[in-house]
Amino acid sequence: MSEQLTLYLHKLSPYSAKVELALVEANAPYKAYQVDLSNKPEWFASKVNPVGKVPALTYGGPNVDPDDPSPLSAKIAESNVILEFLADLYPDSGLLPKDPVLRAKVRLFIDVTTKQVEAPLYEFIRGQGSYDNVLKGIEFIQGLLEEGRDFAVGDHYSNADACISPALARLKIITETDLGKFPVGMGYKLGEELKGPKFAKFRKYAQGMLDRPSLKQTHDEEYTITFFKTRFTERVQ
DSSP states (O other): OOOOEEEEEOTTOHHHHHHHHHHHHTTOOOEEEEOOTTSOOHHHHHHTOTTOOSOEEEESSOOOOTTSOOTTSEEEESHHHHHHHHHHHSTTSSSSOSSHHHHHHHHHHHHHIIIIIIHHHHHHHTTOSOHHHHHHHHHHHHHHSOTTOSSSSTTSOOHHHHHHHHHHHHHHHHHHHOOSSSOTTHHHHHHHHHTSGGGHHHHHHHHHHHTSHHHHHHOOHHHHHHHHHHHOOSOOO
């Protein structure tokens, strides 16, 4: 019997999403507990993650209810750290390739995604970042993609794919709905620019990730769109 594994997450958190994607792709048995970020339970910081952020993971110890975590379980936080842990926990999952060169490429892809895609994109959505930086990040990541391959690295879904997929899901939303704190019309403009031949390789890869059953299982697009509609009501024309 495998050790208990509980993921503390929030359905709107892209960082939670990448961890849940990895769990689903690894066929890992786990429990999921949705943390209300606007009204966190008192026990969450004291018993799970002192920083109070999601995602967080408990591993091992007795099989208890998620709202009563055991002090005997290991507590692991930060999404990219958890991805590494899951790859170690499930070495045959392909989350990290066995080949050391490919492992290094996965880690590089994650680093580039975190700095060049996630940060500029989420800043842009919040109305704090530039359109050009989003495009630069996408162009950068496209340069790491190999022609004719379905995955970020090698021939198998890995942590690299799990890391970028939540960002791709949000990119799809803003380019199709124009929802965000950025100036009105800039989401549509980004979508049109990404349809050009310059971004063909990126577009093909992104669509493959968006079509995966694991993303459809873990990403509630309608819920996210509804949240964006209520969050981003004041817009720059």
